[in-house]
Amino acid sequence: MVIETEMITKYYGSKLGCKDISISVREGEIFGLLGPNGAGKSTVIKILNGLIFPDAGSARLLGKPIGDISSRYRIGYLPEKYRYQEWMTGRELLSFHASLCNLDKEEAKHRINDVLHLVKLKEYEKNKIGTYSNGMQQRIGIACALLSNPQLLFFDEPTSALDPVGRKEIRELMLDIKSRGTSILLNSHLLSEVELVCDSIAIINKGLIVKQGNLENILNNQLNLEVIVENRNDAMLTALSRIATNIESNGNNIYMKVSKREDISEVASLILQYGGHLYGLSQKHDSLENLFIQLMEEGV
Amino acid sequence: MLQITMITLKEIARKRMVLLIAAGTIIFLIIYGIISGLSRSALQNGTFFMKSSIYISALGLYFSYLITIFMAIMASVGTVSTEIESGILYSILSRPIKRYEYILGKYLGLTIMIAVYSVFLYTSVFLLSLLFNASSVQNIGFDRFLFGMLLFILQPIAILSLCIYGSVTFKTLNSGIFAIFIYILGLLSGVMEQAGIILNNNVLNQWGIAASLLSPFDVIYRKIVWVLYHGAGLTNPIMPGAVLTPGTLPSNWMLVYIAVYSIAFLYFAVKKFNKKNL
Secondary structure (H helix, E strand, C coil), X not given: CCEEEEEEEEEECCEEEEEEECCEECCCCEEEEECCCCCCHHHHHHHHCCXXXXXXXXXXXXXXXCCCHHHHHHEEEECCCCCCCCCCEHHHHHHHHHHHCCCCHXXXXXXXXXXXXXXXXXXHCCCEHHHCCHHHHXXXXXXXXXXXXXXXXXXXXXXXXXXXXXXXXXXXXXXXXXXXXXXXXXXXXXXXXXXXXXXXXXXXXXXXXXXXXXXXXXXXXXXXXXXXXXXXXXXXXXXXXXXXEEEEEECCEEEEEECCCHHHHHHHHHHHHCCCEEEEEEEECXXXXXXXXXXXXXXX | CHHHHHHHHXXXXXXXXXXXXXXXXXXXXXXXXXXXXXXXXXXXXXXXXXXXXXXHHHHHHHHHHHHHHHHHHHXXXXXXXXXXXXXXXXXXXXCCCCHHHHHHHHHHHHHHHHHHHHHHHHHHHHHHHHHCCCHHHHCCCHHHHHHHHHHHHHHHHHHHHHHHHHHHHCCHHHHHHHHHHHHHHHHHHHHHHHHHHHCCCHHHHHHHHHHHHHCCHHHHHHHHHHHHHCCCCXXXXXXXXCCCCCCCCCCHHHHHHHHHHXXXXXXXXXXHXXXXXX
């Protein structure tokens, strides 16, 4: 595991930041941390980067306890509040961070050129950061995070200031980084983005993890069915309620959730058994957005 | 740590404040040169007492002293707090750098800048006085000149420790208020101590000493004046009636106290920053 946290808890005075956060991120995995504003996602990321101290719990990054300096050579971090010295040029900023990472001159030069190309800022390298647009500042932040060729990356809202094309590029970049074995802890509000790149997720609400696991398993945990049936009756719906949940009907259409694949054929059998005429049965995956909204509405 | 020192020096060099202070320094030196020149002509004409030369050079030194204090406070009150407030610090402290290295690196960078500036200003004031044959400086030997210079540098470095502590503890504005308040307390402590001597009021004198322990900056100036012009009966220009006596002359132990004071504030700044949630 590249990240292992155990029951991390943080209070800001009497206000809860996060509580009992236990997550595990595997090598080469993109792990998404989701939640509404103020849910505690950034608190978790800041604790892992040694910027704030937990009141309870522990964590290990790349096998070392948080705060261990030696592991930071192999970690990159793009903060949510990405601000850099505005009086520096893009290249100067990267040189400064290269020196903090103890990269030797030749390696630093090589890496700086690489990351500037990656984030498409090569032609602006001599411009002062103060003249960069918001999106460009976010890109130089990503370049900074990638500079030391890290084994573990923390991206806190990496595309919040980017246009759709820029977002797509960063998504592709994340998948490329992942393919090279680097792990990413991604904190994002953009659920569609998370759905496209993450292998595992943890959803945080009011400082607590309300759901976590493999993204595919979470989304396929409940199968959404849409059935088109004529001659619907109450006895049929009662029978369906024994194997399905969230049953809603609209005209000839019945929507429901079942928990396993075998239930799909059982639904068809019950409809026919109770005299219904089955004209259609289709399976729909739950979207992350639906799941997220459902969890937030349940107020778990 | 050295990377932080280098970046601090570069940052200071690129700040507009440096241009303003450079312009202010040149204007101050020109004015001081004019006053010294006029005083020389006046002395040749026998219009003023010889002692006025000492007052003028001491006043020049006092204003130089205030300028270095102003520069030390302006350069350092926001040195940590602005980086916390802006978020710049997040990307730096997530690098393989210890928090104490960051604070010490900043302190070293600011110290180098302020020390260089203090040496320049102190030497310039002296050279101008020499240029105009001010009798006040002609008899000062190199050893006293050098000791005076070390004391002149000590003061902004001591206030720097205080400002760094303030910058770690408070937001930028509050940190500035904190530093200025402590410095003014130091000025008042000098006045209280000397007023206590003049009025033969022991309570006032004791309160002045207590305030000096909290803010020992005026003490350093009194020591410089003593080192450079002892015997001339001079002290703080904001209280020219008060004369330095063995009772108000800061002892060498006070200088040791100031060194410990500076180290202690730096230590508390590091300690506080080590536990600070950013």
